[in-house]
Amino acid sequence: MAEKILDAIEGPKDLKRLSPDELRRLADEIRELIIKTTSVTGGHLSSSLGAVELTIALHLTLNTPGDKVIWDVGHQCYAHKILTGRKDRFSSLRQYEGISGFPRRVESEYDVMDAGHAGSSISHALGMAIGRDLRGESYTVAAVIGDGSMTSGVAYEAMNQVGQNLESNLIIILNDNDMSISKNVGGVAKYLSRVRIKPGYTHLKEEVGGALHRISGVGDSILRSAKHFKDTITHAFLPGVLFETLGLKYVGPIDGHDIQELSEAIGQAKLVKAPVLLHVITQKGKGFDFSEEKPDRFHGVSSFDCETGEFEKISTNSTYTSIFGNAMIDLAEKRKDIVAITAAMKLGTGLDKYSKEFPDRFIDVGIAEQLGVNIGAGMALSGMKPVVAIYSTFLQRGFDQLSQEVCLPDLPVLFAVDRAGLVGEDGSTHHGYFDLTYLRALPNMVVMAPGDGDELSAMMRFGIDLKHPAAIRFPRGCADFLEPVGKTPIEMGKGEVLVEEGELLIIAIGDMVAKALSIGKALKEDGIKASIVNARFAKPLNIDFYRHIAGGKKLVVTLENNVLCGGFGSAVMEILSEAGLEVPVMSKGLPDHYINHGTIEELMSEIGLDASSLSEEIRERFRKVK
Numbered sequence: 001m002a003e004k005i006l007d008a009i010e011g012p013k014d015l016k017r018l019s020p021d022e023l024r025r026l027a028d029e030i031r032e033l034i035i036k037t038t039s040v041t042g043g044h045l046s047s048s049l050g051a052v053e054l055t056i057a058l059h060l061t062l063n064t065p066g067d068k069v070i071w072d073v074g075h076q077c078y079a080h081k082i083l084t085g086r087k088d089r090f091s092s093l094r095q096y097e098g099i100s101g102f103p104r105r106v107e108s109e110y111d112v113m114d115a116g117h118a119g120s121s122i123s124h125a126l127g128m129a130i131g132r133d134l135r136g137e138s139y140t141v142a143a144v145i146g147d148g149s150m151t152s153g154v155a156y157e158a159m160n161q162v163g164q165n166l167e168s169n170l171i172i173i174l175n176d177n178d179m180s181i182s183k184n185v186g187g188v189a190k191y192l193s194r195v196r197i198k199p200g201y202t203h204l205k206e207e208v209g210g211a212l213h214r215i216s217g218v219g220d221s222i223l224r225s226a227k228h229f230k231d232t233i234t235h236a237f238l239p240g241v242l243f244e245t246l247g248l249k250y251v252g253p254i255d256g257h258d259i260q261e262l263s264e265a266i267g268q269a270k271l272v273k274a275p276v277l278l279h280v281i282t283q284k285g286k287g288f289d290f291s292e293e294k295p296d297r298f299h300g301v302s303s304f305d306c307e308t309g310e311f312e313k314i315s316t317n318s319t320y321t322s323i324f325g326n327a328m329i330d331l332a333e334k335r336k337d338i339v340a341i342t343a344a345m346k347l348g349t350g351l352d353k354y355s356k357e358f359p360d361r362f363i364d365v366g367i368a369e370q371l372g373v374n375i376g377a378g379m380a381l382s383g384m385k386p387v388v389a390i391y392s393t394f395l396q397r398g399f400d401q402l403s404q405e406v407c408l409p410d411l412p413v414l415f416a417v418d419r420a421g422l423v424g425e426d427g428s429t430h431h432g433y434f435d436l437t438y439l440r441a442l443p444n445m446v447v448m449a450p451g452d453g454d455e456l457s458a459m460m461r462f463g464i465d466l467k468h469p470a471a472i473r474f475p476r477g478c479a480d481f482l483e484p485v486g487k488t489p490i491e492m493g494k495g496e497v498l499v500e501e502g503e504l505l506i507i508a509i510g511d512m513v514a515k516a517l518s519i520g521k522a523l524k525e526d527g528i529k530a531s532i533v534n535a536r537f538a539k540p541l542n543i544d545f546y547r548h549i550a551g552g553k554k555l556v557v558t559l560e561n562n563v564l565c566g567g568f569g570s571a572v573m574e575i576l577s578e579a580g581l582e583v584p585v586m587s588k589g590l591p592d593h594y595i596n597h598g599t600i601e602e603l604m605s606e607i608g609l610d611a612s613s614l615s616e617e618i619r620e621r622f623r624k625v626k
């Protein structure tokens with residue numbers, strides 16, 4: 001069997017001795033490893049496949065880790081991980097205690113910045129470049145950002161600064177595959193598709209020529225090839241006028257699967273004493289038939305069969321996401337004022353079918369959560385009933401808009417906060433650990449979490465009629481359907497008593513209700529009776545209800561899939577204190593540190609939030625207080 005080129009690659013330096021043909025073969029081998037690995041571990045397949053040649057060219061042309069490559073989102077970084085000393089650990093991708101699916105500073109000196117949320121790379125690169133200049137250093141900083149991530153406001157804010165305030169080198173690589181997760185949206189995406197079809201380089205010729213002459217030791221052959229490069233860019237017609245207007249030197253479009261062309265362009269760009277934008281055209285999902293055909297379906301994958309492209313069937317149970325999507329269709333059929341808003345997550349938030357049935361009442365704002373929240377506010381002002389569906393972790397981006405533009409004017413916008421709590425393999429950047437805390441801090445906001453799948457539909461019906469801002473947070477994955485849940489109508493601020501007995505009270509919110517019921521059973525087997533309450537609300541909490549359920553109890557336990565800081569447990573302590581009840585409260589939730597990746601079960605056990613650890617701890621504590 002022919003030896004693999006990848007076997008001899010321990011780090012980026014090893015790339016420099018490979019021939020163009022070997023580099024191309026290396027790209028194929030990297031693709032094969034990415035496909036094979038993600039077919040088992042799951043992960044961001046299409047984006048990583050599309051960026052293989054670009055990654056090779058970057059590490060070939062720049063001197064990493066001295067030169068800095070900052071990946072936007074970081075979901076496309078698998079080839080980068082493979083080339084920077086992690087190929088032997090690549091099979092542990094996204095696994096508990098394995099390597100992360102995103103760049104992590106703690107993992108490698110080649111991972112310049114932790115990433116996971118879109119749009120930030122240019123601002124980080126700008127900050128580094130300014131710092132570099134102030135410190136008198138001279139490394140290259142490159143930000144790699146996709147056309148989807150380029151819809152983020154912060155990316156424009158950064159470009160606005162870069163073009164006007166940086167007189168030294170910074171390379172922005174726009175990795176344009178005409179796709180976000182699904183088809184990209186917005187005016188700039190349209191502009192880029194016009195630019196994409198026009199061939200030829202533009203600009204850089206003066207800057208490159210001048211810079212090469214200034215560098216001592218540059219040989220004639222390099223100058224000749226630079227001249228060739230300059231000649232090929234003579235047919236300039238300013239396709240990048242948008243970026244040029246912002247003060248960036250635009251180069252492109254460049255074939256993002258041609259390592260030679262990419263390397264030349266990056267090599268030239270690093271010589272320019274100004275910010276340069278390289279417009280690189282790639283194909284999302286490149287090199288694997290199934291992902292080339294359905295790049296959106298293969299954007300983020302669970303395990304699949306490499307031969308058939310079929311995904312492993314995990315469970316036939318409905319997910320919370322699909323229940324939300326169906327509830328939206330039911331509601332929109334009845335009410336003509338309902339509008340759904342998503343921020344580039346039509347598939348992830350379960351709104352695909354809705355968007356087809358109600359195209360006029362569906363808005364995808366791109367990766368612009370702040371905008372999504374504010375459009376929701378505007379629509380509420382116009383008399384419509386907006387439902388803004390954003391993952392918990394990404395809604396953090398719109399916190400100020402939630403406060404200033406929705407809660408302060410007390411507008412009836414309903415937020416569907418998916419992926420609340422631990423999300424598993426995507427890890428620390430994607431866990432929805434904070435929403436109960438940040439949402440309940442806001443005046444006028446109603447914060448709910450369903451105890452099971454059916455209750456999510458009921459909460460949607462309840463939430464849609466509210467005259468105030470409201471949020472329903474629900475977790476990733478299959479919904480529980482619990483026999484005792486949903487027997488009583490939803491009433492503002494009140495929970496549902498599922499079991500009423502004993503001197504121990506367990507109040508759980510959201511997906512912790514199922515756990516509370518199994519803990520209750522385990523404790524009963526040990527002779528400890530416990531009342532179990534499905535909280536339904538994190539805000540407001542009805543004081544009479546809480547006085548009633550906690551009165552006479554020896555211990556109150558709260559369970560939440562959210563950080564303890566300012567979360568549901570804090571809310572319960574506040575209300576019990578207001579009610580004048582002096583009962584010990586034991587709050588169990590997520591700890592005050594970022595949590596890595598792994599299955600949700602593994603992570604829950606690590607932090608002692610699995611049912612058996614919780615039963616044990618509650619049993620001990622209850623024995624002490626009795």
Ligand SMILES: Cc1ncc(C[n+]2csc(CCOP(=O)(O)OP(=O)(O)O)c2C)c(N)n1
Nearest residue numbers: 047116117118146147148149179180181344
């Ligand atoms: C703030 C934020 N919102 C949403 C997401 C979810 N998300 C991850 S990748 C992605 C699409 C990115 O598209 P692009 O930048 O073009 O990269 P591609 O996957 O096409 O290579 C989205 C919406 C995110 N990571 N961060």
